[in-house]
Amino acid sequence: MEGELRTVIDMSNAGIVILDGDYNIRFTNKSASELTGYQVEDLLGMNFMDIFSAENKKVIKDMLAEHRMGENIRSCSELEILTAQGNRKETEICITTTGDSNGTGKIYAYLRDISQRKMSEERLKMTEEKYSLLFERVQQGLFISSREGKFIDCNQAMLDMLGYKDKEEFLSLDIARDVYVNPEDRRIFQDLVERDGFVKEYEVELKRKDGKRVTILLTGNIKRNGDGEIAGYEGINTDITERKNIEHELRKANDFFRNLIDSxxxxxxxxxxxxxxxxxxxxxxxxxxxxxxxxxxxxxxxxxxxxxxxxxxxxxxxxxxxxxxxxxxxxxxxxxxxxxxxxxxxxxxxxxxxxxxxxxxxxxxxxLREKLKMERELQDAQLQLLQSEKMSSLGKLAAGVAHEINNPLGGILIYSNLLIEEMEDSDPKREDLKRIADEATRCKEIVKSLLEFARQTGPKMEPIDINRSINEGLFFLENQAAFLNIEIIKKLDLTLPLIEGNSSQLKQVFMNIMVNAAEAMEGRGALTVTTALQPENNSVLIEFSDTGRGIPPEYISRIFDPFFTTKEVGKGTGLGLSLSYGVIEQHKGKIDVRSKVGKGTCFVIELPAKHENSAN
The missing domain is CATH 3.30.450.20 (PAS domain)
Incomplete structure (x- = not known):
């Protein structure tokens, strides 16, 4: 039986020693030997006090002194022992005494190594201190809250963020009502975190104590109790109010510049x-x-x-x-x-x-389209003014020349015709005189044209149907030899309004341009006559386009000058287009020409429309 008891004692994790009245060790087990580093035989007979450091000997001595023989007393303490190798080891020591009626008894000491536990406790303490330090020093607001809507704990940053100085006051707040701008956001947070176990950067607005709003990003997770049930939430609030304000200002600036650019x-x-x-x-x-x-x-x-x-x-x-x-x-x-x-x-x-x-x-x-258009119009106006001044000067000159030439020409014609009548038909000089009379007649026609060109009085004006004037001119010309092989294409706007003008003069202008076109096409090609209304300036547009040989660019600026012609000598006076220019100008209109060598020429006439009924 004693052997079995010894085996059980040796199996104990605790070191067990039995002391006599002088605190000498009378019994020990293997665990005590392993704890102290002494062999069992070395422990036996040692004084129990010798395994303690100097500072702990008094403590253990006082503990032993409290245990009087014959009384059943138990006390425990945590003390350092000195091992056989001289190392210190944290140990829990419990002492109890037993006595009998004879006043004899024994002292039992139980020793347990608590070094690992003490180290764990120290680490836990250090961890808690670090956590507490981190909890308080972190810049984000940290909190722990209950499901019911109360704060359990928070750090200083959380208090500062929402403007509270008294932590107890803050912990007493109803979170949904007193902290959230929109209480519904608290319910949404709960639904999200309980569904997924966590929430990351949930943007929400909170209320400060002074009523101001702060925008935060809330990251949190659930906390469970020992039974695995959700007990509450813990999370981090990051104040992004300043960032949101900056973003708002940036958006405003971007919107301003975008509007500025678009405007x-x-x-x-x-x-x-x-x-x-x-x-x-x-x-x-x-x-x-x-x-x-x-x-x-x-x-x-x-x-x-x-x-x-x-x-x-x-x-x-x-x-x-x-x-x-x-x-x-x-x-x-x-x-x-x-x-x-x-x-x-x-x-x-x-x-x-x-x-x-x-x-x-x-x-x-x-x-630049409008600017260039205006510059062209200004240039055209300047050219027209220059042309008008030139035509006016030439008109005065032509009138003086015509009057001076007319009388001598009359004499030449009269006397040459008288001489012709007096001569025999066989007289060889008769042909010379006849040639003189013909050339004098041609000169008289030129003088007549000069006088018409120089006429200062305006024509008689009346309402005119432009389409009718064009058709009458074409009717007169299209059966002439020059027009027999020319295709005439008419694109006449039948809704044209009437214009105020002289029918005879305008018809002569149209016919003059169309005859020039036929001559330029040398009797074969196409002549397109177009009329249209220009509502933007209430004018009638007339275009004569041919497929003739075209006018060289260097001649375009001189085309309306008196006596200028590209025809052979004797086939034109060079006054037709200058007279046409003058007629259109008297009608307060414009005439222009576009041409490309080898492609054809287009004369464009603009005449102001009447404000009354249109022509049929």
Whole structure:
């Protein structure tokens, strides 16, 4: 039985020693030997006090002194022992005494190694201290809350974020009612976190104590109790109010600049370094006919220019000659619209840099079509004024010359005809005199034309149907030999209004132009006569287009000058078009000519329309 008891004692994890009244060890087990580092035989006979460090000997002595022989007392303490190797070891020591009626008894000491537990406790304490330090020092607001809607704990950053100084006051708040701007957001958070186990960066607005709002990103997870049930939530609140304000201001600034760009009447285009279009404002939409969505990120910038032009612009942008490197001062260029039409524009451009690197190019484009049109109209008006002044001067000159020549011509005609009548038909001089009379007659016709050209009084005006005047002129001409092989194409607007004019003079102008056309086509080709109303300036447009040989460019500016003609000598006076110019001018109209050598000529006449009923 004693052997079995010894075996059980040796199996104990606790070191067991039995002391006598002088605290000498009378019995020990293997666990005590392993704990102290002494062999069992070395422990037997040792004084129990010798295994303790000097600072702990008094403590253990006091403990032993409290246990009087004969009383059943048990006490425990945690003390360091000194092992046989001189190492210190944390040990839990429990002492009990037993006594009998004879007053004899024994002291039992139980020793258990608690080094690992003490180390774990120390680590836990350090971890808790670190957690507590982190909990308080972290910049984000940390919280633990219950499902019922109360805060269980929070850090200082959470208090500062929401403007509270008293933590107890904060922990007493109803979260949904007192903290959330929209209480429904608290329920949404609960649904999300309980469904998924966590929530990441849930954006929500909270109320500060002073009533101001803060925007936070809430990241949290559920907390469970010992039974695995959801007990509450813990989370981190990151204040993004300042970031949201900055984002709002950036959006406002972007909206302002976007509106500024879109409000520009000029076209504004920006492209990244690869040439992909990234800005295409409304001014450019109107200029080129594209919608921004059709080109942004879809069309390369070179697609908006004629071949080679975009490359030339980039060359100038990187040159010093055109405004400095990275800048292009206003210069004229060309864009291509959605329909392929070339649009004259002024462009000023710049390279956009970021940290010294090119990131984009931006250009501002001004539509020059209206400006160039106005310049042409001004030039035409100046030319017309010059032509009018020239015609006026030439008219006065022609009138004086005509009057001076008319009387001598009359004498030549009278006396030459008298001499012809007196001569025999066989007289060889008769033919010479007849030639003199014919040339004098031709000169008289020229003088007559000069006098008509120089006439200062205006023609009698009345309502005229332009289509009728054209048809009457064609009726007179189309059976003449020069028109027999010419195709006459009429494109007459039958809704034309009447004009105020002199029918005879205008008919003569139309016939003169059509005869010139027939001669230019040398009796074979097509003559197209077109009439139309121009509502924008309430005028009637008349065009005579032929397929003749055309007029060389150097002659165009002189075509309406008196005595200028491209016909052979003796086949024209050179007064027909100048007289036509004068007639149209007297009718407050305009006459112009377009021509291309080898393709044909088009005379364009504009006459002001009456404000009354249209012609039938």
């Amino acid at each position: 520009s009447v000029d076209g504004i285009i920006a492209a990244d370094i690869k040439g992909n279009i990234i800005i295409f404002n409304k001014g450019t939409e109107k200029l080129l006919g594209y919608k921004a969505g059709e080109v942004i990120g879809k069309l390369h910038i070179t697609g908006l220019y004629p071949p080679g032009v975009a490359k030339d612009i980039m060359r100038k942008l990187r040159s010093q000659e055109f405004g400095g490197v990275g800048r292009l001062e206003t210069t004229q260029s060309t864009l291509v619209d959605k329909d392929g039409e070339h649009i004259p524009i002024n462009i000023s451009a710049a390279i956009v840099y970021e940290d010294g690197k090119e990131i984009a190019t931006v250009g501002i484009f001004t539509d």
